[in-house]
Amino acid sequence: MKKRTILLVSFLVLVFAMTTGCASKEYKPETVSGYDADENTMILNQDGTITEFIADKFDTSSYSVDALRTSIESEITAYNQSNPDAISLSLCELNGGKVYIEILYKTAEDYSAFNGVNMFYGSIADAINSGYNFDAVTYKNFEGEAFTLDSITTDENTKVFVIFKDYNIRAMQGVKYHEAQDTAFNEYEISPAKGDGIHSVII
Secondary structure, eight states: OOOOHHHHIIITTTOTTTTOOOOOOOOOOOOOOOOOOOOOOOEOOSOOOOOEEEEEEEOTTTOOOOHHHHHHHHHHHHHHHSTTTOOEEEEEHHHTTTTEEEEEEEEEHHHHHHHHHOEEEEHHHHHHHTOOOOOOOEOOOOTOEOOOOGGGGGTTTOOEEEEOOOEEEETTTTOSSSETTSEEESSSEEEOOOOOOOOOEOO
């Protein structure tokens, strides 16, 4: 099946240098998650599901938002035929030259399979067993103290989230540790250092 990353590169991220419109500061997208910031963000919900919130420039001279919505819905329908109720689109609308999209994923595995982009959300032990290596990662808590993963006290409820995109990360249950180079807005949301391409938080 055609990956939605291709869809977004081809249609959504028709990032237009020639576009002059900008989103209204008063605009608040009506999202299911309640999230209305103007940044691409992964939201880790309390029930283990993951919400992808996209806010990106969109060139309406090349493609319409209705056509984009139809394309995304078609991709989701095809995926859900083999994975019932795994993915749903709750928002796709245009405002001031930007498109706002909200997609709910049942699991990180669904996100990875649908987008062709690695993502992990689970226990640290399972992450390591899956081949993720955190030896070179330095984490910080919200007091600014630095830790390596093996020095962090964990329990059966501790989870790690890994994403291979420069998206903000918002954990509704709170973030305990974030990578040292990333910026913490607060105890729930992290802004990644751009260009790294891979980011993780301990929850």
